[in-house]
Amino acid sequence: MPIDTQRLHQLMDYEAARDTPPTNFPALPPIPSARYTDAGFYELERQVMFRKTWLLAGHLDEMPEPGDFHRWDMAGLPVVLVHTEDGSVNALLNRCSHRGAPVAMANKGKKKRFTCPYHGWSYAHDGQLLAVRDARDFRDLDMSASGLRRLRCERLGKLIFVNFDLHTPSLRECLGALVDEWAEFDLENCRLSRRDRFTVRCNWKIAMEANLEVYHVPSIHGRTVAPVLDSRRNVNTFYPGGHSRMVAPIPAGHANPAWQSRWPEISSAGEIARTCTQSYSVFPNLVMPLNQFVIPPIQFWPDGPDQCIVETWTMAPDWGSTAKNGPDMWTEDAGARPSLVLREDIEMSEAIQETLDATQSTGIPLSYQEARIYHAHQSADAAIGREHIPPELQVQAVLNEAWWHPNEPRLA
Numbered sequence: 001m002p003i004d005t006q007r008l009h010q011l012m013d014y015e016a017a018r019d020t021p022p023t024n025f026p027a028l029p030p031i032p033s034a035r036y037t038d039a040g041f042y043e044l045e046r047q048v049m050f051r052k053t054w055l056l057a058g059h060l061d062e063m064p065e066p067g068d069f070h071r072w073d074m075a076g077l078p079v080v081l082v083h084t085e086d087g088s089v090n091a092l093l094n095r096c097s098h099r100g101a102p103v104a105m106a107n108k109g110k111k112k113r114f115t116c117p118y119h120g121w122s123y124a125h126d127g128q129l130l131a132v133r134d135a136r137d138f139r140d141l142d143m144s145a146s147g148l149r150r151l152r153c154e155r156l157g158k159l160i161f162v163n164f165d166l167h168t169p170s171l172r173e174c175l176g177a178l179v180d181e182w183a184e185f186d187l188e189n190c191r192l193s194r195r196d197r198f199t200v201r202c203n204w205k206i207a208m209e210a211n212l213e214v215y216h217v218p219s220i221h222g223r224t225v226a227p228v229l230d231s232r233r234n235v236n237t238f239y240p241g242g243h244s245r246m247v248a249p250i251p252a253g254h255a256n257p258a259w260q261s262r263w264p265e266i267s268s269a270g271e272i273a274r275t276c277t278q279s280y281s282v283f284p285n286l287v288m289p290l291n292q293f294v295i296p297p298i299q300f301w302p303d304g305p306d307q308c309i310v311e312t313w314t315m316a317p318d319w320g321s322t323a324k325n326g327p328d329m330w331t332e333d334a335g336a337r338p339s340l341v342l343r344e345d346i347e348m349s350e351a352i353q354e355t356l357d358a359t360q361s362t363g364i365p366l367s368y369q370e371a372r373i374y375h376a377h378q379s380a381d382a383a384i385g386r387e388h389i390p391p392e393l394q395v396q397a398v399l400n401e402a403w404w405h406p407n408e409p410r411l412a
């Protein structure tokens with residue numbers, strides 16, 4: 001189903017009018033603050049959760065032709081993405097089956113086959129081992145079992161997703177309702193304008209969670225975001241699998257005229273995209289704002305318990321070949337530094353990490369307005385497996401299916 005515009009408007013009215021959380025909305029137990037500092041919990045996230053969830057890894061524009069490849073190491077394993085002869089994209093572990101050399105040394109390029117730079121074993125785009133130099137010197141080498149390890153790789157439009165777990169349901173199944181709700185944004189034709197990375201000195205969830213609530217907007221973004229977002233009318237939606245969405249109307253007269261005059265629109269974008277600030281989170285680490293001008297995903301990659309890499313993207317409808325640069329949502333001076341809005345969040349996120357590192361673990365109380373954060377934490381425990389998590393670090397699964405899309409107790 002596409003976005004239910006009428007229901008969202010009813011919910012905005014509901015949110016503006018309420019003076020308590022909705023009836024029956026669960027009390028959210030405090031989140032253990034050690035989840036942002038504990039090295040063991042960090043390892044569980046990295047080695048378990050990030051190994052079985054779909055991760056945005058690339059964009060087809062980065063490898064437009066057969067043979068084009070791109071390395072991708074953001075999830076902590078060496079991967080090479082390659083555009084194959086049949087037009088699909090494969091993800092391969094970038095590790096030669098002989099003695100472990102990376103078969104793709106350059107960050108990107110074009111290759112008919114991958115030839116290992118160490119002893120010359122060569123592999124096809126699907127990972128199959130094609131040839132071994134001096135094969136006569138090997139006894140019992142099983143060529144057919146010695147290919148590069150192939151990973152799950154699926155596309156949504158031009159977006160390339162990777163999953164390290166061979167048994168996970170398909171990308172579309174895991175995204176669920178989001179696939180239909182995003183159909184109006186024509187991801188098949190979104191052109192990649194920028195992709196940048198910034199190291200931030202905080203746990204990846206602290207930076208991510210600044211994008212999962214609008215409660216902080218009046219304090220941190222008084223001059224930037226606050227004027228374009230009516231936080232009292234914000235509507236949060238929880239989806240199965242840990243995904244969620246916020247939609248808050250843009251107050252009349254506050255649409256961004258600079259974007260309007262300069263860039264082409266996504267003509268199929270609907271009313272919510274045009275009149276609201278709308279942002280999804282895709283479990284575990286992707287935030288996906290969507291409007292009629294620009295699709296600017298932002299990702300949060302673990303890089304140690306108290307460090308992360310924020311990866312920002314700007315995609316947009318084709319802005320034509322004459323303009324050298326397309327739109328840039330997230331950076332200043334062509335990637336030299338994050339935009340002001342991002343810097344506002346980063347400064348606070350790094351300060352929070354210092355405080356959490358320096359003080360004793362406590363419980364972090366979350367409001368109804370911040371429940372998307374809770375949804376992500378309880379989904380993380382489900383993905384990791386509760387039995388692997390020390391009891392003092394667990395969160396209880398209190399936000400149950402009754403509150404997940406398409407259920408809507410607020411309008412009952």
Ligand code: FES
Nearest residue numbers: 096098099116119
């Ligand atoms: S390590 Fe690749 S051929 Fe030896």
Ligand SMILES: [Fe+2]
Nearest residue numbers: 210211220345
């Ligand atoms: Fe923010």
